[in-house]
Amino acid sequence: MGNFWNLILNENMKIYRRVRTWIMLGFIVLLPPLISILVMIFSDGPSSNWNMMMMESYILFILVTIFTVVIASETVAGEFTWGTIKLLLIRPWSRSTILLSKYLSTLMFALTFIVAAFIVTLLVNIVVFGYSGNASELSGTVGISDWEYALKYYLFQFISLIIIVTFGFMMSSAFRSSGLAIGLSISFLFAGSIVANLFSVIDKDWVKYVLFMHLNLTSYIQGVGPIPNHPTTLGFSLAVLAGYFILFNLISWTVFRKRDITA
Amino acid sequence: MSQAPVVRLQNVTKVIGKRTIIDRVSFEVQPGEVFGFLGPNGSGKTTTIRMIVGLMGLTEGDIQIAGHSVRKEFPKAIIHVGAIVENPEMYKFLTGYQNLLHYARMNPSITKERIQEVIELVGLQGRIHDKVKKYSLGMRQRLGVAQAVMHRPKLLVLDEPTNGLDPAGIRELRDYLRRLAQDEGTAVLVSSHLLSEMELMCDRVAILQKGQIIDVRSIRGQTVDKAASEEVQFDVDHPDAALGILEGQGSGKIVDGLLTLSVDRTGIAALNRRLVEAGINVYGIRVKTKSLEDQFLEMTGSETIG
Known part of the structure; x- marks a missing residue:
């Protein structure tokens, strides 16, 4: 019944018709030129466009993750807070489909922002520092080209972002509180690396299956796994992440489908 | 000609934890009938309405709308329903028009012309492109009615519709509901605890207490019993x-x-x-x-x- 694309249009309308979404995009677009220009003015040594791009991308990924978690949390919990869930769910669509439109719109938001971040950091640093060719500055001894490094970095970071956002989406759907969902997901983002460091010294096999250990996939670009004591392959890490991905979504969908709406 | 009921509740029961909130409620609403749902606060009016529109699940029994079970064929059943459950909550950061567009997109039968028609029907044409956060409660109620009738539902469900309306607004709503029932054959289910309101609005009322229907009676067309004292x-x-x-x-x-x-x-x-x-x-x-x-x-x- 009806056209699923319309549901996506609706969710996008609710994301992009808000001022704060454009403020978020403003951060992504304006922060890289600001950093690059400051570095150009105050730094003594010459900087390469690739190094600056990766440094800025690291910051932007944290920002985009936080922004997407905010969007993911509000897309479900917000409807409960606003009371609009009562009007949204009495349409000729199953709850699962409505939740899917929300999830896909959230991922589209993340993708849009990440593509924007890639283009802005690439262009700004070429303009400010000049193009230093397609050398292997970033990977050093591993010897893969800078383009390949940058693209792999974005791909791997985007995978981690999806996992964190899916966690936020689950929290939003389970607790109907966007504050709680945002808080937990962001602490997940920051505590993740601390927990990963702590666990990496434990000499037990189960450490390999802890989610936090696999959120830093970028170490595979250098050919090393994220857990020094437990050598793993990229395929293994992706399998573990896929397991959590399925679990989180299973919880989101089960809770959302069964819940009595009393808001 | 006997008509099929628009909505039929059969032994609808809701148990939350160990408490039976709704206990074997059964009734039917016919096309063109305004059916009132009356009861003190906490009697289960809103819960029953939420079950009819699929916001809450049923523990036992079944609800059929235009012959489709809400439990088994939800989209097919709900497409015939327009509803305002409690206050008409809207997206405040969107305009009135964008709010209507949002719900119109979810129902394939609604055209752009129909949206315009409904805006004029509820008299919001002057303010429809303002953000809803700037609307008064009465205007939000009108927008709520607009989204509920946009797809010409066979069943219109209104939970406490007169809350927050001024006397003129209540009268307007009442006249509109009666017209909708008479002219378009829409079945209307209204809940309220305002008895005098229900008396003016409804053809029949069910009286609900502690989750059970204790009486269903006609209000209109009651023949005067000449022999009664x-x-x-x-x-x-x-x-x-x-x-x-x-x-x-x-x-x-x-x-x-x-x-x-x-x-x-x-x-x-x-x-x-x-x-x-x-x-x-x-x-x-x-x-x-x-x-x-x-x-x-x-x-x-x-x-x-x-």
Whole structure:
């Protein structure tokens, strides 16, 4: 019944018709030129466009993750807070489909922002520092080209972002509180690396299956796994992440489908 | 011609934890009928309505809308329903038009022209492109009605629709609902605890208490039972003298200076003649009909919410 694309249009309308979404995009677009220009003015040594791009991308990924978690949390919990869930769910669509439109719109938001971040950091640093060719500055001894490094970095970071956002989406759907969902997901983002460091010294096999250990996939670009004591392959890490991905979504969908709406 | 009911509830039961919130509720609403759902706060009106529109699940029983089970074929059932559950909450950061567009996109039958038509119907054309956060409560109610009727539903469900409306707004809504029922054959299900409102709005009411329907009765088209005795008040200049004249005519008494007694229709005329013949001035005769409110309080008592 009806056209699923319309549901996506609706969710996008609710994301992009808000001022704060454009403020978020403003951060992504304006922060890289600001950093690059400051570095150009105050730094003594010459900087390469690739190094600056990766440094800025690291910051932007944290920002985009936080922004997407905010969007993911509000897309479900917000409807409960606003009371609009009562009007949204009495349409000729199953709850699962409505939740899917929300999830896909959230991922589209993340993708849009990440593509924007890639283009802005690439262009700004070429303009400010000049193009230093397609050398292997970033990977050093591993010897893969800078383009390949940058693209792999974005791909791997985007995978981690999806996992964190899916966690936020689950929290939003389970607790109907966007504050709680945002808080937990962001602490997940920051505590993740601390927990990963702590666990990496434990000499037990189960450490390999802890989610936090696999959120830093970028170490595979250098050919090393994220857990020094437990050598793993990229395929293994992706399998573990896929397991959590399925679990989180299973919880989101089960809770959302069964819940009595009393808001 | 017998018509199929638009909505049919069969032994609908809702148990939350160990408490039975709704206990074997069954009723039907016919096309073109305005059906009222009456009950004190906490009696289960809103829960029943939420189950009809699929916001809450059923523990037992079934609800069918236009022949489709809400449990098994939700999209097919709900496409015939327009509803406002409690307050019409809208996306405040969107304009009125964007809010309508949002719901219109979810229903393939709604055209751009129909959206425009509905905006004019509820009289919002001047403000439809303003953000909803700038709307008054009355305007939000209108927008709520607009989203509920946009797809010409067979069943319109309104939970406490007069909340927050001024008397003119209530009257307008009432007239609109009656017109919708008469002209388009829409079945309307309204819940309220405002009895006088329901009396004016509905064809039939179900009275709900502690999750059970304790009575369903017609309000309109009730034939007057000519033989039944009713409480009649006579406004006369000498109530005591009048009471003496009517001695032996049953249990007459004087209430608030009015001669009050129970008598049937023909008895009223006979009594009046006797009073006049005895030289007593009769200023008024009033039949005390029991209002829905009296009947309701009689039935539900003044019990506390359990």
